[in-house]
Amino acid sequence: MEILKRFERYVEDNKLFSKDEKILVAVSGGRDSMLLLWLLHQLYYPVEIAHCNFQLRGEESDADEQLVRGFAVANEIPIHVQRFDTTGYAATHKVSIQIAARELRYGWFERLRMERGCKVIAVAQHMNDSVETVLFNLSRGTGLQGLQGILPLRDDSHVVRPLLFLHSEEITDFVQNQGIPYRDDSSNFSNKYARNKIRLDIIPEFEQLNPHFIRIMADNIARFRDAQEVINNHMQELRSQIMIARSDHSWRIAKEELEHLQLSELYFMFEPFGFSKTVLQDLLESLHKDSGKQFASDTYIIVTDREDVILSKKNMDLEPVHIDLATTRVEWGAFQIEITGNSDLAIENGAGIAKIDTASLVYPLTIRQWEEGDTFQPLGMNGKKKLSDYFIQKKINILDKKRVPILVNGDGKIIWVVNYHLDERFKIRDNTQKVLKLVCNLK
Incomplete structure (x- = not known):
């Protein structure tokens, strides 16, 4: 049959x-x-x-x-x-x-x-x-x-x-x-x-x-699919050229690359991420304005930075990780942190290295994202500073600051803004006898 x-x-x-x-x-x-x-x-x-x-x-x-x-x-x-x-x-x-x-x-x-x-x-x-x-x-x-x-x-x-x-x-x-x-x-x-x-x-x-x-429409649908395939192939090539991966579900795109695109090209490029033409028109108009502007779809967010725009998936919150006395290694986000205890009091330079006076620690320690209202006392300062102000000073955008590991003491005090700044209250002192050394690297 x-x-x-x-x-x-x-x-x-x-x-x-x-x-x-x-x-x-x-x-x-x-x-x-x-x-x-x-x-x-x-x-x-x-x-x-x-x-x-x-x-x-x-x-x-x-x-x-x-x-x-x-x-x-x-x-x-x-x-x-x-x-x-x-x-x-x-x-x-x-x-x-x-x-x-x-x-x-x-x-x-x-x-x-x-x-x-x-x-x-x-x-x-x-x-x-x-x-x-x-x-x-x-x-x-x-x-x-x-x-x-x-x-x-x-x-x-x-x-x-x-x-x-x-x-x-x-x-x-x-x-x-x-x-x-x-x-x-x-x-x-x-x-x-x-x-x-x-x-x-x-x-x-x-x-x-x-x-x-019905049959005419079925033929039309087949042609629509062919046209979509051509566009998809072109857009995939364009994305591979100008979207630089920062991590899973996050990319950086130079503003100058977007300036050369027509609105229709921009729409097809961002179509898989759910952005409407209206939102993308607003994005184009904001490229030469102050950084920090946000544009959202249901599942993704775009943030303008100084020279780039950053595209990231929404709701990428990371669960806190706890550290006890026996912990020697933890992973959080894109980072892994090696932990050792010793009596070597020599200062070591490097953004990814912290040496902490163990006498000031209350376990368990926690690695988490920053939270609204966080404050710490940056090494070398007498007073406290809001972490949000510190991020602005360091030109860390709203998406990246969620990916900065924050090491917190058991009493709630911030010990280390990982890879950036140690807290004054946890530094090695003249009477320090033992230190906790943490070394942070990308996974």
């Missing part, structure tokens, strides 16, 4: 799975998922069924479950069924029923996939679903990325979609001709939901203009 051959070719061309890998098939009981299950079973792929009963349609939901169970038993296919309190979940998490159902099913699918040793989760979205996604994204406002439709496989997911080559009419004709059992979900025929309205009301209007609208 032609569809069987096309299915095998699509799976192979997109490298979705092989017959050596067990597949968890999401089966609702509708025509799309029943066709997917039937195709996989006919082609002898090792499969297991995952069916969700969201208990939203009463007897209809139960009838869907019975249909899927019956097919599984008749064809000796392992089946897993999960019933969800979808309404309760939506109320507790303050999300819509649609979002609740999505979170519940994909969370369960992934747990089940790992428990059962399945390589992928196969779901039955098709060509029409991909077109609906593009129209939905356009209605809300989107860039080229939002015109990619539904991908058969994403790098960050175990979910595959092997039916995207099929039009919904082909699916209906095939399941009816083959006598594949299925049930229609009555909620799919209500235009209460945005996607249903697109499918039931908007797409038929386009089909009045062009009966082949």
